[in-house]
């Protein structure tokens with residue numbers, strides 16, 4: 579693959595900086611654009627210097643240059659929605675990592691998928707996506723335990739995270755419920771909720787320090803418990819996954835693709 583021209587959408591962010599660094603270091607890709615919103619204090623600054631790389635002669639801009647071949651988005655929901663419309667009109671392949679979308683915002687993304695190839699994943703991490711398949715397998719094996727299995731999902735993230743629970747936790751819950759049939763997604767508990775309904779999946783979002791992302795899926799039974807845990811140690815697991823997704827998505831027809839497609843899971 580010749581140098582894939584990548585635009586980083588949300589380039590000044592925690593993830594945008596790492597995607598810039600990982601892409602700049604890759605032999606098959608280059609940072610062709612670094613995008614931020616109109617009010618960003620980063621506009622005009624060098625994307626490499628923002629990412630701690632030194633100058634790479636890519637100034638942060640609002641608009642995506644015409645030579646860009648793929649966009650990697652780590653931004654905010656309201657920005658993503660506008661980006662999707664631009665990519666749809668320009669037939670630009672897109673990697674979506676931003677989480678916390680409303681149902682209406684998700685529908686806008688869904689509408690664009692008819693026109694452009696999109697990799698859309700709440701986590702680009704190889705370890706997280708493998709753990710999702712392990713969770714699917716455990717759910718399949720445990721769905722008929724006579725005394726019932728109580729599934730709870732615990733996620734931990736840094737104090738700056740704006741959405742809760744994580745998109746990854748919600749996806750874990752979707753996987754479990756698709757295999758085991760729970761319909762009640764219970765976010766936290768307080769007061770006197772009484773006996774835990776068997777039809778429930780519980781979600782608990784910890785916001786602590788600089789945790790880059792940690793998820794534990796608990797399968798609680800009478801007499802024993804299974805826990806599946808996956809922990810990020812740096813944000814680079816997500817950045818490497820996003821770049822792999824970009825290299826994958828530019829070769830695809832319009833449609834929706836997952837990290838399972840990218841990673842061959």
Ligand SMILES: NC(=O)C1=CN([C@@H]2O[C@H](COP(=O)(O)OP(=O)(O)OC[C@H]3O[C@@H](n4cnc5c(N)ncnc54)[C@H](O)[C@@H]3O)[C@@H](O)[C@H]2O)C=CC1
Pocket residue numbers: 587588589590591592593594613614615616618651652653654656657674675676677678699700701702703816
């Ligand atoms: N799918 C995955 O693997 C991962 C997803 N995420 C998600 O990515 C998103 C960003 O996470 P962080 O980088 O930690 O957040 P952040 O707040 O550090 O970065 C967001 C960036 O988007 C920029 N932005 C805001 N409005 C914009 C606009 N109109 N156009 C372009 N950029 C705009 C902000 O200025 C900021 O630089 C979150 O939704 C998070 O949940 C984070 C890590 C991994």
Ligand SMILES: O=C(O)C1=N[C@H](C(=O)O)C[C@H](O)C1
Pocket residue numbers: 677700701735736739740743744745746747790791792
């Ligand atoms: O905000 C973050 O940092 C992360 N968000 C994603 C999510 O909401 O699942 C992915 C990862 O856990 C880090």
